[in-house]
Amino acid sequence: MSGPFSVPPQPDGVTTAAEFVAALGRLRQWSGLTYRQLTAAAKASGDVLPPSTIAGALGRTTLPREEFVAAFVxxxxxGEAETARWVAHRKRLAAGMAPPADPHDAAAGPDRPPVPPEQPGPDGRPDQADRFEPGRLDGREQTGPPNSAGPRDPTEPRDAAVPRDPAGPGADAVRPQTRALRRFVIAGAVVLVLLLATGTVLSQLRVSWAGGRARPSAFPTATTGSGLTPPSAAPAAGSGRTPPDGWYHIVPSHVADRDLCIGEGRERNRRTDRPLAVQRSCRDIVPDTYVQSVGGGAYEIQWHxxxxxxxxxxxxxxxxxxxxLIAPxxxxxAAHQRFLLEPAGAGFALRPxxxxxxxxAxxxxPDVTPGAELAQESCTGRRDQVFLFRPAPAPTWTPR
Incomplete structure (x- = not known):
């Protein structure tokens, strides 16, 4: 099982660059996000992660840049702890690998030192194989035919193909002086295709993966003061994205690496002694949580x-x-006991x-300590407002 209902893949046991890239691919599949949705999620976190960069990095067998790994994870x-774990594993792999780390560098030969960034490479052009820049295919110049820009995300709409140069692949050998002109023409064609496809892409981001029903994107633009789309735009129950009825541990994503779940606690200021919903250890958590659909995309969160x-x-x-505050x-x-589950990041926003x-929180x-109270707040899209639903065993004392 993948997505917000399962434990995310880890880099443990990965020993080669190719295995590391494959692990990143599994993490992307676990998240359930398309390349463009990952781009939107990265932007919400203050990172720059173009879809072409993601496609290029996941289509290689060499280590991506450290900045890419952090933004992608x-x-x-x-969370930040798990992000640091991935970055640290990438550093260990890089330290144990002899250069060159990329086929472009390998062209220099075994006795030739690596070409520094921005300096001419073996072919007389700047060698920027490992630069992480927006809008480039994993930071490197495209060397294949115009339509070989890395693997296409199967969950995204197919873009129109870029026309091939009629001169064919052998034209470079016959007329090397036309290479720059061909690159210019190809780049212009790509820009034109992207501009034409923009309207289609934006509309497709709001189409349910289950086929045809509209839903907001993972990080929608603000349409109200809350910063998220109105509740009426939430996905319908049974769309394939919301959880089925069952027992769960509800995990705030900003403390997912701290083994904290939503359970019963008390106010930290001791103002009252009534039970409240708080962050607490997932081990032996009480009460048991049952999530039940009540129709229209709304759910009850029951404590047993x-x-x-x-x-x-x-x-x-x-x-x-x-x-x-939130209490049982x-x-x-009543409406204030029911919540819309709106896809957000790798989990869901819970909207009364x-x-x-x-x-x-x-x-x-920043409120990552055990005992932090759950509260109704203005929507920010931050990770404390994104919840993972991880299946839990049914308690032995209940007939459910």
């Missing part, structure tokens, strides 16, 4: 306790503003039906 929805019975997570007093109450079917705001993404 974050875009897939992992062997002594206290069943309660539903509820926005305190049905308040509609931010900084409102008797299930009544009555307010359209988002659930997240009371003090935002």
């Amino acid at each position: 974050r875009a897939c929805g992992l 306790h062997p002594k206290e019975g069943v309660g539903c997570l509820t926005v305190d007093e049905a308040l509609r503003g931010p900084d409102v 109450e008797n299930c009544s079917g 039906l009555h307010s359209g705001l988002c659930l997240g 009371l003090y935002g993404e």
